[in-house]
Amino acid sequence: MLQVNNINVFYGNIQALHDVSIDVQEGEIVTLIGANGAGKSTLLKTLSGLLKPKTGDIVYLGNKISGKPAQSIVKAGMSHVPEGRRVFANLTVEENLELGAYLRNDKAGIAKDMAHVYELFPRLLERKKQLSGTLSGGEQQMLAMGRALMAKPKILLMDEPSMGLAPLMVKAIFDIIRMVNAEGTTVLLVEQNAHMALSVASRAYVLETGRIVLSGSAKELQESDEVRAAYLGGL
Amino acid sequence: MEWLQQLVNGISIGSIYALIALGYTMVYGIIKLINFAHGDVFMIGAFIGFWAISRWDIGFLPALLLAMVICAVLGVIIERVAYKRLRNSTRIAALITAIGVSLLIENLMIFFRGAQSAVYPATIENKAINVFGAQISSLSLLILGVSIFLMLLLQFIVHKTKIGKAMRAVSHDAEAAKLMGINVDNTISATFAIGSALAGAAGVIFGLYYTRIDPLMGIVPGIKAFIAAVLGGIGSIPGAMVGGMLLGVVETFVSAMGFSSWRDAAAFLILIIILIFKPSGLFGKNTREKV
Numbered sequence: 362m363l364q365v366n367n368i369n370v371f372y373g374n375i376q377a378l379h380d381v382s383i384d385v386q387e388g389e390i391v392t393l394i395g396a397n398g399a400g401k402s403t404l405l406k407t408l409s410g411l412l413k414p415k416t417g418d419i420v421y422l423g424n425k426i427s428g429k430p431a432q433s434i435v436k437a438g439m440s441h442v443p444e445g446r447r448v449f450a451n452l453t454v455e456e457n458l459e460l461g462a463y464l465r466n467d468k469a470g471i472a473k474d475m476a477h478v479y480e481l482f483p484r485l486l487e488r489k490k491q492l493s494g495t496l497s498g499g500e501q502q503m504l505a506m507g508r509a510l511m512a513k514p515k516i517l518l519m520d521e522p523s524m525g526l527a528p529l530m531v532k533a534i535f536d537i538i539r540m541v542n543a544e545g546t547t548v549l550l551v552e553q554n555a556h557m558a559l560s561v562a563s564r565a566y567v568l569e570t571g572r573i574v575l576s577g578s579a580k581e582l583q584e585s586d587e588v589r590a591a592y593l594g595g596l
Numbered sequence: 597m598e599w600l601q602q603l604v605n606g607i608s609i610g611s612i613y614a615l616i617a618l619g620y621t622m623v624y625g626i627i628k629l630i631n632f633a634h635g636d637v638f639m640i641g642a643f644i645g646f647w648a649i650s651r652w653d654i655g656f657l658p659a660l661l662l663a664m665v666i667c668a669v670l671g672v673i674i675e676r677v678a679y680k681r682l683r684n685s686t687r688i689a690a691l692i693t694a695i696g697v698s699l700l701i702e703n704l705m706i707f708f709r710g711a712q713s714a715v716y717p718a719t720i721e722n723k724a725i726n727v728f729g730a731q732i733s734s735l736s737l738l739i740l741g742v743s744i745f746l747m748l749l750l751q752f753i754v755h756k757t758k759i760g761k762a763m764r765a766v767s768h769d770a771e772a773a774k775l776m777g778i779n780v781d782n783t784i785s786a787t788f789a790i791g792s793a794l795a796g797a798a799g800v801i802f803g804l805y806y807t808r809i810d811p812l813m814g815i816v817p818g819i820k821a822f823i824a825a826v827l828g829g830i831g832s833i834p835g836a837m838v839g840g841m842l843l844g845v846v847e848t849f850v851s852a853m854g855f856s857s858w859r860d861a862a863a864f865l866i867l868i869i870i871l872i873f874k875p876s877g878l879f880g881k882n883t884r885e886k887v
């Protein structure tokens with residue numbers, strides 16, 4: 362469904378991604394793990410059109426999307442839940458969700474998906490008229506996910522959804538990720554919490570200083586010594 | 597009852613400042629630029645209205661509408677030609693460019709029609725209406741009515757429409773807005789269009805009220821509207837409305853107390869006091885930002 366072929370991405374003169382290639386099949390949960398500054402967010406931003414690769418290309422559902430503007434990528438069914446949630450704090454919960462459906466015009470479909478998001482996250486329903494800046498971190502993560510789901514994505518890119526959340530909330534978020542995936546949405550999950558990420562994913566890539574250094578099934582990586590030492594807190 | 601009369605005058609003059617201030621505050625909210633050419637868009641609006649009423653004889657409301665449309669287009673052209681390419685450069689570069697655009701508009705206007713002032717035709721009959729014993733000018737009430745209608749319309753656009761929500765989203769986080777599929781460039785242009793249309797409307801009602809217009813007429817109301825925006829809290833739409841009205845009332849009372857030569861000084865005094873004691877303004881968020 363998504364193929365990334367040898368992309369090189371720069372910030373000015375600094376190269377953040379070196380010859381990165383990954384692929385994601387329809388229906389999968391694929392995770393990308395790596396330490397701070399490895400280039401995980403850079404990769405997601407390049408996929409969603411916020412950054413342009415200097416060389417290499419990205420093919421999504423048979424179409425080349427590298428270099429296309431972010432809005433056409435959203436329109437094609439790829440939604441990105443950014444690192445740090447980035448909810449629109451000055452807007453209400455409901456308005457945030459409406460903006461998630463910005464490119465859609467099917468009123469009935471939007472209403473139905475909004476109801477579904479509220480079903481997944483009942484806390485958002487209770488707070489729908491509240492300014493989203495006043496939500497807790499976990500609630501903001503729910504909102505960021507719900508907002509992305511409102512675009513009716515075929516693939517969801519998630520950047521560190523567990524960041525800064527208490528273990529119980531992390532578990533709740535990961536349950537939702539599984540549920541969304543079971544409903545047919547493909548997921549590309551970026552995490553530093555390798556333990557959680559490998560437990561939901563079918564396959565994984567490890568990114569180190571802008572290069573893919575390991576890849577394989579989640580199970581293989583969970584058992585690999587390198588991953589255990591570096592990302593799972595020792596043996 | 598004289599004070600009631602002065603209050604109504606003050607509020608209606610203030611509502612002109614408020615209309616201009618809205619453009620400053622909306623543009624600042626979305627791209628963090630003080631658009632110093634905004635007062636000149638107001639001037640162009642006044643002239644469009646003047647020509648529409650005196651030469652083309654189309655009446656007040658159509659003239660108002662025409663001025664708003666032309667100013668909206670002008671605002672978008674200014675943004676696309678002068679500011680868009682500076683979005684990633686330093687703020688001072690954009691600020692200097694804005695001053696340049698302002699001088700350009702003023703001098704182009706002088707070049708094409710001369711610097712002399714023009715007298716607005718009295719299309720609207722101005723009579724005194726007796727309200728609780730106070731003599732209130734019908735023109736003041738008209739100005740107030742038009743301004744309040746436009747502000748309510750703006751509130752509706754900003755809070756209830758798709759483009760309004762996009763504007764608020766972009767002003768909070770442009771990158772996250774892109775991830776929603778919002779076209780940030782178009783949203784910024786829409787903000788300029790709306791702000792400039794309001795300035796155009798302010799120009800026409802200013803012309804009706806003060807009757808004299810000239811190519812440099814935008815400078816002082818422009819600065820006062822900027823003060824109103826800072827007073828209300830730059831970036832805040834209700835702030836600009838309240839700030840403008842307050843400024844108008846203060847000025848009117850300063851004049852009414854016999855200090856009319858101090859009227860402009862009062863505005864600057866307010867600016868200084870605000871900058872010292874509450875730089876975020878009445879409705880602003882409590883973050884200090886240098887302009």
Ligand SMILES: Nc1ncnc2c1ncn2[C@@H]1O[C@H](COP(=O)(O)OP(=O)(O)OP(=O)(O)O)[C@@H](O)[C@H]1O
Nearest residue numbers: 372375377395396397398399400401402403404553
């Ligand atoms: N806007 C930017 N300008 C310049 N360099 C940047 C920019 N954003 C990221 N970088 C650099 O690119 C590299 C990769 O950053 P990135 O944010 O992709 O890392 P990450 O894997 O997401 O890290 P984290 O886990 O901390 O979020 C880092 O060295 C970072 O300093």
Ligand SMILES: [Mg+2]
Nearest residue numbers: 401402403444
């Ligand atoms: Mg990151």
